[in-house]
Amino acid sequence: MTYIFDAIRLPIGKANGIYKNIIPEELMAFVLKNLLIRNKLYSENIDEVILANAFGTGGNMARFAALSAGFSIENSVFTIDSQCSGGLKSLEIANAYLTSGMKNLIIAGGMESKSFAPTKAYQSQDPRFQLENPFFSTAQFSPNQESEFPLIKAAENVANKYQISKAEMLEWATASHKKASSDFSKNAVESFVVKINEKHEDQSIKGNTDLDKLATENMIDRTVSAHYNDGAAAVLIGNENELLKPIAKILAVESVGCSPVYAQEGVINATDKLLKVANLKIQEIDLFEINESFALIPLIFAKVFGVAKEKINVLGGNLAHGHPFGASGTINLIHLLASLKLKNKKVGLVAIPAAGGQATAMLVEKL
Numbered sequence: 064m065t066y067i068f069d070a071i072r073l074p075i076g077k078a079n080g081i082y083k084n085i086i087p088e089e090l091m092a093f094v095l096k097n098l099l100i101r102n103k104l105y106s107e108n109i110d111e112v113i114l115a116n117a118f119g120t121g122g123n124m125a126r127f128a129a130l131s132a133g134f135s136i137e138n139s140v141f142t143i144d145s146q147c148s149g150g151l152k153s154l155e156i157a158n159a160y161l162t163s164g165m166k167n168l169i170i171a172g173g174m175e176s177k178s179f180a181p182t183k184a185y186q187s188q189d190p191r192f193q194l195e196n197p198f199f200s201t202a203q204f205s206p207n208q209e210s211e212f213p214l215i216k217a218a219e220n221v222a223n224k225y226q227i228s229k230a231e232m233l234e235w236a237t238a239s240h241k242k243a244s245s246d247f248s249k250n251a252v253e254s255f256v257v258k259i260n261e262k263h264e265d266q267s268i269k270g271n272t273d274l275d276k277l278a279t280e281n282m283i284d285r286t287v288s289a290h291y292n293d294g295a296a297a298v299l300i301g302n303e304n305e306l307l308k309p310i311a312k313i314l315a316v317e318s319v320g321c322s323p324v325y326a327q328e329g330v331i332n333a334t335d336k337l338l339k340v341a342n343l344k345i346q347e348i349d350l351f352e353i354n355e356s357f358a359l360i361p362l363i364f365a366k367v368f369g370v371a372k373e374k375i376n377v378l379g380g381n382l383a384h385g386h387p388f389g390a391s392g393t394i395n396l397i398h399l400l401a402s403l404k405l406k407n408k409k410v411g412l413v414a415i416p417a418a419g420g421q422a423t424a425m426l427v428e429k430l
Contacts, residue, residue: 065300065426066309070397072296073256074263075385077374078177081263087120087176088258090127090295097257098297099132102307106134110166113157114142114297115149115173117388118180128174143238145388146204147316147356148417151392154298155316155423161214161302168304172297175387204419205323214418216356217326224325225363227317232287232358235372236382239355242271243379251378251405255397267292267385271335273363287358287382296394308426311400313411314426315341321420327360329422330414331367337421337424347372348426349408352399354391354415357378364414377402391415392423403429 071094077146082090091114091420099106112134114125127387133139145152150173183199185192197395201212205355210216222232239264242248243265267290278347300309317337321329330353345368351360353375378384381391392415399411414424 064303065158065313066303066314067313067400068299068301068304068307068309069098069130069262070296070298070400071098071257072394072397073294074256074258075265075267075387075394076263076293076383077266077294078291079173080178080266080293081260082176083178083242085259086179087116087174087293087295088127088131090176090293091174091297092131092295093259094172094257094295095129095134095170096131098299102299107139107364109134109138109168109170111157111160111169112138112140113153113169113171115145115389115392116142116233117144117146117149117175118177119144120181124174143287145421145423146417146419147354147386147388148392148415148421148423149389150296150394151396151415151423151425154396154425155318156329157300158313158316161300165272166205166297170297170299171191172393173389173391174295174392175389176293177291178293187367189245201418208323211408213323214326215288216241217324218359221325221327221363222359223368225366226361227362228329231362235358235362236287239376239379239382240269242377242378243268247405248378250397251401255285255401267420268379268383270424288356290386292385292387294385294390294394296390296397298393298396307430311427311429314428316387318422318423323420326418326420327357327416328363329416329420330360330364331353331423333424334364334368334412334414337426341426343426348410350399350406350411351375351401352395352402352413353380354395355382355393356416357381360416377406388408396427397424399427400429
């Protein structure tokens with residue numbers, strides 16, 4: 064059985080906001096250092112560090128972050144790229160290591176910085192190279208990708224398939240901000256947040272927003288999506304440990320692929336697979352944390368599984384808190400743990416899709 068012993072995140076910054084002068088590796092280093100300190104551990108106690116990133120400043124960013132945090136040069140550390148699902152995928156890999164018996168204590172999570180996203184260009188012999196515009200901001204996620212922003216097109220496809228209206232998306236986004244700005248939400252996540260500067264708060268939350276205002280803001284496109292953010296988060300997980308008290312245990316975790324042109328639909332497929340593996344019915348799950356990179360994702364989830372909307376994203380989702388790609392899956396898990404504690408509930412599910420048509424879902428039980 065895999066246990067979660069601790070989980071922390073930074074306040075989530077806007078791109079070129081509170082972390083505009085701090086590289087992502089240093090954001091992550093601060094989280095790693097704090098995770099060790101508050102659990103009275105040394106880096107030598109950690110068997111592996113697995114961290115996700117999507118934008119990437121290059122190289123093994125996790126190794127850079129761990130060394131910056133004062134970890135031993137002997138620590139094994141690696142970086143993964145599963146785009147938006149990476150922060151949860153890192154935990155899936157960690158869980159596999161632990162259940163196999165290969166490792167006993169792991170730190171997994173993710174980091175992201177749109178503020179430091181590098182400018183990239185294809186080589187001239189690459190068929191995607193365009194002389195008039197050699198640089199690109201979005202990688203190609205599938206062979207048949209037609210647009211530079213395929214997730215927006217995919218979101219439109221999914222919205223049409225499930226008949227989710229723009230009005231429903233805006234209503235969900237407004238509710239997300241209101242929940243995230245509430246005192247109960249702030250108090251619930253407080254114990255999971257560490258701050259580089261005590262003045263730092265989640266920058267994207269708009270407590271006084273309303274539907275009409277949200278509909279006209281630049282951050283909301285026709286598919287009502289989250290904007291770019293900076294952040295870092297990590298989870299301390301392992302097998303039974305006499306020195307550490309678990310706060311939750313992982314019941315099951317699964318990843319799937321789906322059509323890239325319906326990428327957001329992956330949360331449905333991943334949840335279906337997870338429920339079969341865990342031999343659970345959706346009615347047996349108390350709370351849900353469904354990634355809000357697009358407002359339609361929790362809406363299709365509620366529609367397909369018949370889940371009451373008040374059970375989804377209790378503290379507000381990524382539309383309000385922010386969506387730092389590689390860190391989001393970890394942050395979603397943290398918010399699920401905070402919600403279970405707040406509501407005194409037991410079993411929770413977190414799910415997140417990713418560009419290219421992938422998704423990861425995890426079931427946890429609060430202890």
